[in-house]
Amino acid sequence: MLIITCPFCGPRDEAEFACGGEAHIARPLAENKISDAHFADYLFMRDNPKGLFLERWRHSAGCRRWFNVARDTVSHEIIEIYPMGSLPKKASPKAAYKASWRRDTAAEKAAVRSPNKAGGSK
Amino acid sequence: MANSSNSRPDFSGQAALAGIAGSSSDNPNGGDAGLVFREISHLGKLNLRGDKNLAAAIKAATGCPFPPKANQFQSAGERHVLWLGPDEYLILCEAGKEKQLEDTLASTTKSSQRYAITDVSDSLCALALSGPKTRAVLAKGCGLDLHPSYFPSGDCAQTLLALAGVTLMALADDEFIVICRTSFAPYIQRWLADAALEYGYQFVA
Numbered sequence: 622m623l624i625i626t627c628p629f630c631g632p633r634d635e636a637e638f639a640c641g642g643e644a645h646i647a648r649p650l651a652e653n654k655i656s657d658a659h660f661a662d663y664l665f666m667r668d669n670p671k672g673l674f675l676e677r678w679r680h681s682a683g684c685r686r687w688f689n690v691a692r693d694t695v696s697h698e699i700i701e702i703y704p705m706g707s708l709p710k711k712a713s714p715k716a717a718y719k720a721s722w723r724r725d726t727a728a729e730k731a732a733v734r735s736p737n738k739a740g741g742s743k
Numbered sequence: 744m745a746n747s748s749n750s751r752p753d754f755s756g757q758a759a760l761a762g763i764a765g766s767s768s769d770n771p772n773g774g775d776a777g778l779v780f781r782e783i784s785h786l787g788k789l790n791l792r793g794d795k796n797l798a799a800a801i802k803a804a805t806g807c808p809f810p811p812k813a814n815q816f817q818s819a820g821e822r823h824v825l826w827l828g829p830d831e832y833l834i835l836c837e838a839g840k841e842k843q844l845e846d847t848l849a850s851t852t853k854s855s856q857r858y859a860i861t862d863v864s865d866s867l868c869a870l871a872l873s874g875p876k877t878r879a880v881l882a883k884g885c886g887l888d889l890h891p892s893y894f895p896s897g898d899c900a901q902t903l904l905a906l907a908g909v910t911l912m913a914l915a916d917d918e919f920i921v922i923c924r925t926s927f928a929p930y931i932q933r934w935l936a937d938a939a940l941e942y943g944y945q946f947v948a
Protein backbone atom coordinates (compact mmCIF):
# COMPACT_ATOMS: atom_id res chain seq x y z
CA MET A 622 0.00 0.00 0.00
CA LEU A 623 1.26 3.45 -0.90
CA ILE A 624 1.27 6.34 1.51
CA ILE A 625 0.32 9.38 -0.56
CA THR A 626 0.78 12.88 0.81
CA CYS A 627 -2.32 14.88 -0.01
CA PRO A 628 -1.29 18.53 -0.44
CA PHE A 629 -4.14 19.50 1.89
CA CYS A 630 -4.51 16.63 4.37
CA GLY A 631 -1.01 15.19 4.65
CA PRO A 632 0.02 11.53 4.41
CA ARG A 633 -2.87 9.08 3.98
CA ASP A 634 -3.40 5.51 2.83
CA GLU A 635 -3.64 4.82 -0.87
CA ALA A 636 -7.15 3.40 -0.22
CA GLU A 637 -8.38 6.95 0.35
CA PHE A 638 -7.32 8.03 -3.15
CA ALA A 639 -8.46 7.49 -6.70
CA CYS A 640 -6.03 7.61 -9.61
CA GLY A 641 -7.27 9.76 -12.47
CA GLY A 642 -4.78 8.52 -15.06
CA GLU A 643 -2.36 10.49 -17.18
CA ALA A 644 -1.93 14.18 -16.33
CA HIS A 645 -1.40 17.14 -18.66
CA ILE A 646 -3.84 16.24 -21.42
CA ALA A 647 -5.23 19.49 -22.75
CA ARG A 648 -8.58 19.54 -24.55
CA PRO A 649 -8.43 20.95 -28.08
CA LEU A 650 -10.46 24.15 -28.35
CA ALA A 651 -13.58 24.10 -30.53
CA GLU A 652 -12.30 27.10 -32.48
CA ASN A 653 -9.28 25.12 -33.66
CA LYS A 654 -10.55 22.57 -36.16
CA ILE A 655 -8.61 19.31 -36.14
CA SER A 656 -9.24 15.93 -37.71
CA ASP A 657 -10.95 13.10 -35.86
CA ALA A 658 -7.69 11.16 -35.93
CA HIS A 659 -5.89 13.99 -34.14
CA PHE A 660 -8.78 14.46 -31.72
CA ALA A 661 -8.45 10.76 -30.89
CA ASP A 662 -4.97 11.48 -29.49
CA TYR A 663 -6.64 13.68 -26.91
CA LEU A 664 -9.68 11.52 -26.32
CA PHE A 665 -8.42 7.95 -26.38
CA MET A 666 -4.63 7.67 -26.41
CA ARG A 667 -3.09 7.18 -22.97
CA ASP A 668 0.46 6.41 -21.94
CA ASN A 669 1.30 3.43 -19.76
CA PRO A 670 5.03 3.74 -19.27
CA LYS A 671 7.34 1.51 -17.29
CA GLY A 672 9.03 4.07 -15.07
CA LEU A 673 8.30 7.71 -14.39
CA PHE A 674 4.71 8.75 -15.09
CA LEU A 675 2.86 12.01 -14.47
CA GLU A 676 -0.59 11.22 -13.09
CA ARG A 677 -3.62 12.93 -11.62
CA TRP A 678 -4.86 11.70 -8.26
CA ARG A 679 -7.88 12.63 -6.18
CA HIS A 680 -8.21 12.37 -2.40
CA SER A 681 -11.61 10.79 -2.90
CA ALA A 682 -12.29 9.64 0.68
CA GLY A 683 -10.78 12.79 2.20
CA CYS A 684 -10.88 16.37 0.98
CA ARG A 685 -11.96 15.26 -2.55
CA ARG A 686 -9.39 17.55 -4.19
CA TRP A 687 -7.35 16.75 -7.31
CA PHE A 688 -3.58 17.05 -7.55
CA ASN A 689 -0.73 15.80 -9.73
CA VAL A 690 1.72 13.06 -8.82
CA ALA A 691 5.00 12.12 -10.52
CA ARG A 692 5.29 8.40 -9.76
CA ASP A 693 7.63 5.62 -10.80
CA THR A 694 5.39 2.78 -11.97
CA VAL A 695 8.11 0.20 -11.28
CA SER A 696 9.31 1.17 -7.80
CA HIS A 697 6.12 3.07 -6.84
CA GLU A 698 8.36 5.87 -5.61
CA ILE A 699 6.52 9.18 -5.54
CA ILE A 700 8.97 11.74 -6.87
CA GLU A 701 6.85 14.88 -6.74
CA ILE A 702 3.36 16.04 -5.79
CA TYR A 703 2.26 19.33 -7.33
CA PRO A 704 -0.97 21.30 -7.77
CA MET A 705 -3.45 20.98 -10.63
CA GLY A 706 -2.80 23.45 -13.41
CA SER A 707 0.95 23.58 -12.78
CA LEU A 708 3.97 21.73 -14.11
CA PRO A 709 6.47 19.67 -12.09
CA LYS A 710 9.56 21.42 -10.74
CA LYS A 711 11.97 18.54 -10.13
CA ALA A 712 14.35 17.56 -12.91
CA SER A 713 13.16 14.05 -13.78
CA PRO A 714 9.40 14.81 -13.86
CA LYS A 715 10.18 17.95 -15.84
CA ALA A 716 12.11 15.88 -18.35
CA ALA A 717 9.28 13.33 -18.53
CA TYR A 718 6.84 16.12 -19.30
CA LYS A 719 9.04 17.46 -22.08
CA ALA A 720 9.74 14.04 -23.56
CA SER A 721 6.08 12.98 -23.84
CA TRP A 722 4.94 12.27 -27.43
CA ARG A 723 1.88 14.35 -26.58
CA ARG A 724 3.85 17.60 -26.73
CA ASP A 725 4.11 17.27 -30.52
CA THR A 726 0.48 16.37 -31.24
CA ALA A 727 -1.93 18.52 -33.21
CA ALA A 728 -4.41 18.02 -30.36
CA GLU A 729 -2.14 19.72 -27.86
CA LYS A 730 -1.34 22.57 -30.23
CA ALA A 731 -5.09 23.02 -30.80
CA ALA A 732 -5.60 23.38 -27.05
CA VAL A 733 -3.99 26.81 -27.22
CA ARG A 734 -6.04 29.79 -28.35
CA SER A 735 -4.96 30.99 -31.79
CA PRO A 736 -3.36 34.44 -31.56
CA ASN A 737 -5.44 35.86 -34.42
CA LYS A 738 -8.60 34.91 -32.55
CA ALA A 739 -7.54 36.37 -29.23
CA GLY A 740 -10.20 38.63 -27.82
CA GLY A 741 -12.77 37.09 -30.12
CA SER A 742 -15.36 34.70 -28.82
CA LYS A 743 -15.09 34.18 -25.08
CA MET B 744 -40.88 31.58 -0.51
CA ALA B 745 -44.27 30.87 1.01
CA ASN B 746 -42.77 29.42 4.16
CA SER B 747 -40.52 31.88 5.96
CA SER B 748 -40.59 29.93 9.21
CA ASN B 749 -37.30 29.94 11.07
CA SER B 750 -37.39 26.32 12.15
CA ARG B 751 -37.41 23.10 10.19
CA PRO B 752 -40.98 21.93 9.61
CA ASP B 753 -40.93 18.82 11.79
CA PHE B 754 -38.94 15.74 12.70
CA SER B 755 -41.51 13.28 11.48
CA GLY B 756 -38.78 11.52 9.54
CA GLN B 757 -37.07 8.68 11.31
CA ALA B 758 -33.63 9.03 12.82
CA ALA B 759 -31.05 7.05 10.85
CA LEU B 760 -30.83 4.32 13.49
CA ALA B 761 -34.47 4.43 14.58
CA GLY B 762 -34.95 0.78 13.65
CA ILE B 763 -32.05 -0.53 15.71
CA ALA B 764 -32.68 -1.42 19.34
CA GLY B 765 -30.26 -0.60 22.11
CA SER B 766 -27.78 -3.35 22.91
CA SER B 767 -24.75 -4.03 25.02
CA SER B 768 -22.16 -6.63 25.89
CA ASP B 769 -20.25 -6.95 29.13
CA ASN B 770 -16.60 -6.10 29.32
CA PRO B 771 -14.99 -9.58 29.44
CA ASN B 772 -12.30 -8.19 31.74
CA GLY B 773 -14.83 -6.68 34.09
CA GLY B 774 -15.39 -3.00 34.73
CA ASP B 775 -17.03 -0.40 32.52
CA ALA B 776 -17.80 -0.85 28.85
CA GLY B 777 -14.92 0.18 26.60
CA LEU B 778 -17.26 1.97 24.19
CA VAL B 779 -20.58 3.73 24.71
CA PHE B 780 -22.24 5.11 21.58
CA ARG B 781 -25.50 6.55 20.34
CA GLU B 782 -26.90 8.44 17.39
CA ILE B 783 -27.12 12.22 17.75
CA SER B 784 -30.59 12.29 16.18
CA HIS B 785 -31.34 15.05 13.70
CA LEU B 786 -28.15 16.96 14.47
CA GLY B 787 -28.10 19.97 12.15
CA LYS B 788 -25.47 19.64 9.42
CA LEU B 789 -24.71 22.28 6.83
CA ASN B 790 -22.16 22.04 4.05
CA LEU B 791 -20.49 25.37 3.39
CA ARG B 792 -18.43 26.38 0.37
CA GLY B 793 -16.64 29.67 0.87
CA ASP B 794 -13.44 31.28 2.08
CA LYS B 795 -11.94 33.30 4.90
CA ASN B 796 -13.89 36.41 3.89
CA LEU B 797 -16.85 34.76 5.63
CA ALA B 798 -15.07 34.90 9.01
CA ALA B 799 -17.27 37.62 10.52
CA ALA B 800 -20.49 36.10 9.19
CA ILE B 801 -19.66 32.60 10.40
CA LYS B 802 -18.71 34.00 13.80
CA ALA B 803 -22.07 35.78 13.96
CA ALA B 804 -24.02 32.72 12.84
CA THR B 805 -22.25 30.05 14.89
CA GLY B 806 -20.01 31.76 17.44
CA CYS B 807 -17.08 29.76 16.05
CA PRO B 808 -13.80 31.33 14.91
CA PHE B 809 -13.40 30.85 11.16
CA PRO B 810 -11.80 29.34 9.21
CA PRO B 811 -10.55 26.34 11.14
CA LYS B 812 -7.10 25.07 10.15
CA ALA B 813 -6.82 22.09 7.80
CA ASN B 814 -8.13 18.91 9.43
CA GLN B 815 -9.29 20.76 12.52
CA PHE B 816 -12.58 22.14 13.82
CA GLN B 817 -13.63 25.15 15.86
CA SER B 818 -16.38 24.99 18.45
CA ALA B 819 -18.73 27.29 20.32
CA GLY B 820 -20.93 25.35 22.71
CA GLU B 821 -22.89 22.80 20.67
CA ARG B 822 -21.89 24.35 17.37
CA HIS B 823 -18.88 23.22 15.41
CA VAL B 824 -17.27 24.22 12.13
CA LEU B 825 -15.17 21.46 10.55
CA TRP B 826 -12.57 21.84 7.83
CA LEU B 827 -13.40 19.53 4.92
CA GLY B 828 -11.24 21.03 2.18
CA PRO B 829 -9.52 24.25 1.14
CA ASP B 830 -12.87 25.96 0.53
CA GLU B 831 -15.31 23.52 2.10
CA TYR B 832 -16.58 23.26 5.66
CA LEU B 833 -19.21 21.36 7.64
CA ILE B 834 -21.23 23.26 10.22
CA LEU B 835 -22.90 21.30 13.01
CA CYS B 836 -25.71 22.92 14.99
CA GLU B 837 -28.61 22.05 17.27
CA ALA B 838 -31.47 20.14 15.64
CA GLY B 839 -33.93 22.52 14.02
CA LYS B 840 -31.61 25.55 13.95
CA GLU B 841 -30.33 25.04 10.40
CA LYS B 842 -32.65 27.54 8.72
CA GLN B 843 -32.01 30.18 11.35
CA LEU B 844 -28.27 29.72 10.88
CA GLU B 845 -28.60 30.03 7.10
CA ASP B 846 -30.65 33.20 7.53
CA THR B 847 -28.12 34.74 9.91
CA LEU B 848 -25.39 33.99 7.43
CA ALA B 849 -27.40 35.57 4.61
CA SER B 850 -28.14 38.70 6.63
CA THR B 851 -24.53 39.23 7.75
CA THR B 852 -22.92 38.84 4.34
CA LYS B 853 -22.77 41.37 1.56
CA SER B 854 -24.18 40.42 -1.81
CA SER B 855 -20.63 40.57 -3.19
CA GLN B 856 -19.57 37.71 -0.89
CA ARG B 857 -19.85 34.42 -2.71
CA TYR B 858 -20.68 31.28 -0.79
CA ALA B 859 -22.98 28.29 -0.91
CA ILE B 860 -24.62 26.63 2.06
CA THR B 861 -26.54 23.38 1.82
CA ASP B 862 -28.57 21.62 4.49
CA VAL B 863 -27.26 18.04 4.55
CA SER B 864 -28.73 17.12 7.95
CA ASP B 865 -30.62 14.08 6.69
CA SER B 866 -27.91 12.98 4.28
CA LEU B 867 -25.50 12.34 7.12
CA CYS B 868 -25.76 10.54 10.44
CA ALA B 869 -23.74 11.60 13.49
CA LEU B 870 -22.75 9.12 16.18
CA ALA B 871 -21.42 10.12 19.60
CA LEU B 872 -18.74 7.74 20.88
CA SER B 873 -17.20 7.73 24.32
CA GLY B 874 -15.40 5.36 26.64
CA PRO B 875 -11.79 4.41 27.32
CA LYS B 876 -11.54 2.18 24.22
CA THR B 877 -13.02 4.68 21.72
CA ARG B 878 -9.74 5.19 19.89
CA ALA B 879 -8.82 1.50 20.03
CA VAL B 880 -12.14 0.55 18.41
CA LEU B 881 -11.87 3.18 15.66
CA ALA B 882 -8.26 2.19 14.96
CA LYS B 883 -9.43 -1.29 13.99
CA GLY B 884 -11.04 0.06 10.84
CA CYS B 885 -9.14 3.24 10.10
CA GLY B 886 -5.74 3.87 8.53
CA LEU B 887 -5.11 7.09 10.43
CA ASP B 888 -2.83 7.25 13.43
CA LEU B 889 -5.44 7.92 16.12
CA HIS B 890 -3.02 8.24 19.03
CA PRO B 891 -3.97 11.35 21.06
CA SER B 892 -0.53 12.83 20.41
CA TYR B 893 -1.12 12.66 16.63
CA PHE B 894 -4.88 13.17 16.50
CA PRO B 895 -5.61 15.41 19.51
CA SER B 896 -8.97 16.85 20.46
CA GLY B 897 -9.86 19.58 17.99
CA ASP B 898 -8.72 17.46 15.04
CA CYS B 899 -11.09 16.15 12.41
CA ALA B 900 -10.52 14.06 9.31
CA GLN B 901 -12.47 12.66 6.43
CA THR B 902 -11.27 9.11 6.02
CA LEU B 903 -12.41 5.50 5.74
CA LEU B 904 -13.81 3.53 8.66
CA ALA B 905 -14.29 -0.14 7.81
CA LEU B 906 -14.21 0.96 4.13
CA ALA B 907 -17.08 3.43 4.61
CA GLY B 908 -16.42 7.14 4.14
CA VAL B 909 -16.67 8.96 7.47
CA THR B 910 -15.71 12.21 9.15
CA LEU B 911 -14.02 11.76 12.51
CA MET B 912 -13.98 14.48 15.17
CA ALA B 913 -11.90 14.14 18.33
CA LEU B 914 -13.71 16.00 21.10
CA ALA B 915 -11.47 14.60 23.83
CA ASP B 916 -9.05 11.72 24.38
CA ASP B 917 -11.97 9.28 24.78
CA GLU B 918 -14.76 11.15 23.06
CA PHE B 919 -15.44 11.24 19.31
CA ILE B 920 -18.15 12.16 16.87
CA VAL B 921 -18.31 9.94 13.80
CA ILE B 922 -20.32 11.25 10.86
CA CYS B 923 -21.25 8.85 8.08
CA ARG B 924 -23.77 8.65 5.26
CA THR B 925 -27.24 7.94 6.62
CA SER B 926 -27.49 4.86 4.41
CA PHE B 927 -24.25 3.55 5.95
CA ALA B 928 -25.33 4.25 9.54
CA PRO B 929 -26.75 0.77 10.32
CA TYR B 930 -23.57 -0.78 8.92
CA ILE B 931 -21.32 1.49 10.99
CA GLN B 932 -23.46 0.83 14.08
CA ARG B 933 -23.09 -2.95 13.66
CA TRP B 934 -19.41 -2.69 12.82
CA LEU B 935 -18.73 -0.60 15.96
CA ALA B 936 -20.65 -3.05 18.15
CA ASP B 937 -18.70 -5.96 16.68
CA ALA B 938 -15.32 -4.22 16.91
CA ALA B 939 -16.02 -3.25 20.54
CA LEU B 940 -17.06 -6.75 21.66
CA GLU B 941 -13.71 -7.52 23.23
CA TYR B 942 -13.88 -4.34 25.34
CA GLY B 943 -17.57 -4.47 26.14
CA TYR B 944 -19.93 -1.88 24.63
CA GLN B 945 -23.21 -0.16 25.13
CA PHE B 946 -25.30 1.13 22.24
CA VAL B 947 -27.92 3.56 23.46
CA ALA B 948 -30.92 3.60 21.13
Ligand SMILES: [Zn+2]
Nearest residue numbers: 627630680684
Ligand atom coordinates in the same frame (compact mmCIF):
# COMPACT_ATOMS: atom_id res chain seq x y z
ZN1 LIG C 1 -6.90 15.59 1.10
